[in-house]
Amino acid sequence: MTTGCGCGGGNGGSGGCGSSAKAPVIEVEVEVPLEPELIASSEQEWPIISVNGVSVTPESMALELQYHPAESREEAVYLAARALVIRELLQQRIAELGLAVEIAAGENEEEAATRLLLEREVKVPECDEPTCVRYFENNRGRFHSAPLLAVRHILLECAPDDAEARHQAHGQAEVLLLSLEENPGRFAELAVKYSACPSKAQGGSLGQVSKGQTVPELERQLFTLAPGLAGKPLESRYGWHVISVDQRIEGQPLPYEAVAVAIRTQLQQGVWQKALVQYLQTLIGAADIRGIALQGADSPLVQ
Incomplete structure (x- = not known):
């Protein structure tokens, strides 16, 4: 039985039943086939996967599996394998470029190297003011104070x-x-x-x-x-x-000035996500990946 309801409703009657997280490598939606494709002969076996000749081990897949809850074991294995393939591609690109890593506070060496790689190779334009204002005008119904x-x-x-x-x-x-x-x-x-x-x-x-x-x-x-x-x-x-x-x-309509920063952040995040997916697809398209089907790009984004 749970203890209390987490509402914070005692002690003065304010609040409501309150809402109460290691992430796998990089979480982005890379375009993939409708049905996961892995090479495995039974549910008990791990797929045989390699990235440019480097094997993705069953042990690493077993550890990664916990970060990818899914409706079936097959789907969870596919998501874990995909994350590890992306991780290996990034690590190989880091080694290829010979990046000199400076570790920031709260980072390990791999995280710092991945951050440096993406800062160097994934360039996105800044969302300008007219774009943000246009988004606000076209989506006014979304910008109200909460009821x-x-x-x-x-x-x-x-x-x-x-x-x-x-x-x-x-x-x-x-x-x-x-x-x-x-x-x-x-x-x-x-x-x-x-x-x-x-x-x-x-x-x-x-x-x-x-x-x-x-x-x-x-x-x-x-x-x-x-x-x-x-x-x-x-x-x-x-x-x-x-x-x-x-x-x-009821909530009240908010002026543009009150939401400008949030709009810019949201739009910039969307642009970043698209650029990152395109970059990863370019790495996938240029790599020799065996044992898992991922959608790659034919033309290189980064020279």
């Missing part, structure tokens, strides 16, 4: 993997909801009696809740609600919530 909700809840707590407890908690939440529909004034009383959240000390009040303060699965439901008692219990990893929205303050 605020004044929320009360009753948490019927249960473990996420306990199906029977979940079923019982949902039934209890439905009963409480029916009772509150008949007599909304009993919310605080029922919160004190039944809620597993510390906010019960404030009659279930979470205070004002904005986006990012609740766990994602609850937030997606919560911010669709109109003021008043929610018509059905809402489910989260912590259990079932009986919700009352006492007030909803």
Whole structure:
């Protein structure tokens, strides 16, 4: 059983059920075949992969596998193998160029060398002001301050993997909801009696809740609600919530000046990602890669 709901709703009634990460080499979406193609004779064997004659070992794939959760073992192995192939290509290019590495704070030698390589070989133009303004004008609906909700809840707590407890908690939440529909004034009383959240000390009040303060699965439901008692219990990893929205303050349109930096960062990141994918595809296209099918580029990006 979890302890509390992580809402921060005790101690004054502010906050919501709160949302609570080694990355494999470089995470980018390189264009690949629709179906992963690996050379392996059974699910128990690792594919036989090499990059310009250098083998990708089963041991390295087994270690990398943990960073690539997927619906099937085949897909996870493919993603792990792809990441290791990209890593090997980058390391071979670093060695080919003979880069002199200066390690910055928080980096190891490999990370520093990869950063230096990409700084040297992946050049992207800066997004200018007219481009950012045009993006803002074409996407005004996206730039609003987040709405605020004044929320009360009753948490019927249960473990996420306990199906029977979940079923019982949902039934209890439905009963409480029916009772509150008949007599909304009993919310605080029922919160004190039944809620597993510390906010019960404030009659279930979470205070004002904005986006990012609740766990994602609850937030997606919560911010669709109109003021008043929610018509059905809402489910989260912590259990079932009986919700009352006492007030909803809609977000307001933001001026360009308030979002200019965020727009520039977003657009620049998109340009960087495209340039990086193109660079990696160029390395793939020029390499002798065996045992895995990846999409490469025919013409070299970097001379």
